[in-house]
Amino acid sequence: MNKDLLTIQADRPDIITSEIEAIHFYRKMDTKATVEEMIAGKYVLVEEYYSNGLEVLSELKKKLLRKYKDKSFQGQRDYRSAFREASHRLLLKVKDNKLLVKKAPTIGWLELLYTDVSEFYVSFPDVQGMNSSWQWYQKGIEVKTLDIKLHPFYGTYFPTRFDHLKLFDKWLKKYEGSKQQVIEIGVGSGVLSFQLIQNGFENIFATDTNKNAIIGVAQESKRLGYEENIRLNHGDLFENCDIKADLIVFNPPWLLAKHKLEEGIDKAIYFEEELFPRFFEEALKHLNPEGKIVLIFSNLAQVVDEESTHPIIEELRNNNRFRKELHLRRDVRASSKRTKRTDSRENEKVELWVLAPKK
Template identity: 45%
Template structure:
């Protein structure tokens, strides 16, 4: 039941001793040295003081990790994540206690039992961004209605792979009784399936926020009767074979530093073997298995192993019916990261059938 699911959220911090404070009159270099010595700090006076300290921390780390390569960028982000997690801000009665701070609805929704606590400043930033996305909604080129993603749920910010899938669905001529969407996330693929005539979609996810968020956003609408959700890995409680299985897995091998949302981005070494083993049992004899992927890990030299190609070469469970590829749009001119590799990136739709 939905009431049995506890959402992932930033853990409240309760300090027994007052933390050193940071405001505009305090030397930033000294504060950063303190952070590197694992000493937390509290943002006071203005919300912008937190932004100022984070910017200084980024500049400090840029000397150590200039970010010229993909791996260097990952190292920079890892160091930033560790140090910035020691920068706190105080919440009282579900409001930030500094001036010119944003109003964040998640503070009341996710922490009804706490009146006074601390959160890392970067987590508050994340809560603020997520609240704006949730409140205003996101327009996608493949859906009629906006999606309103819940806190802590991955949602697409690039649409090439969704367009490839939508085009595939337009040409799909098989039965449309039931599909399984493994890793339903913010529900986009399931919504696409319903849009293209599927009568029922069974969606699973290991992220409780995805299940809670979709359940809330669908409410008691017609969509809620067409999409059934299960908080579970892979296929969950669904054992009946279906016409179509859809999987948009993470595109990169697991990182050493994972937070909850990273499970939508990084895959562990057993994910694909477990998926293909279970998918074999749940696909009807003439059914289709569609996997939406990317060559991102290969072109950034994170790995030489393409998990789907490996399965086709060694698994003996499935054979390739078709593979569609689409070049990814180049990186925004606004991005500060070196993303020259984006010119080589392709999103992929692998259509497999029983071997």
């Protein structure tokens, strides 16, 4: 691991360290009136019990769902944006790494991420996010293609469906080319890099714009004994990359952003228009003459919006850089057997593309 990575500070939820003017919400107070104040722009501090905050958020959700009735993809995005803005005015107080309300969960991230401050306010949704993340981090996620558990670091994207990983695993087992040098763009929780290592690839240069992803994969690599096989880099695409690869692997975001992207998980889900043109232009410079690009993608954008273009197809159609060597597709199963899909995602397929440079 690059020694410079030891100085990386993890991204964490924003906090308020100064005293603030807020409505103190206790049990049996008027929840509807409190929600109106939040929507109007006032802070609300949850007092007494953790569940009081859940009560306020439940009422806020009901209020906004009555206003945002459009069930389209864009309509639901507008609802989530409004909910996020208002709900982040609902606060909890933290002192000595613990939530001050009764019956609150114990969240290890409060200690690990906030070593420099002992008393502060943090939004209730951020606490919920940290709590959920801490549970995953503690118990781990079983990844069958790896036959191991991963423990994703806070703010790092990790898979909840595994069809694309099975597709990659199937391709890896048939791969007969050089396994000397690999570049993985967007390492995330490290799944693809670990699959590569388990399939005999020797040197992986793995990069991500998300600092927490780099911290998390560094921890996992050490725990799994993969440190010698992977070199981690915090940067955008091929930034700081000084090698040419036999294989470039990229599992990019699957949806075109129609909003300003935030760092972290947002950038793991949505991509900006210039991402793919930049990737293909730079990939050509970092690929050995006989090298391949493997892209793991989905038709989700086209399922959600029929007019949406497919960035890989656009590259092959409009530029003279790469030729398609292979295109595999696989149906996407629900993330849980209990999930009964009623949306258009039932038509989603994950894809694996293998591209080679044109001679």
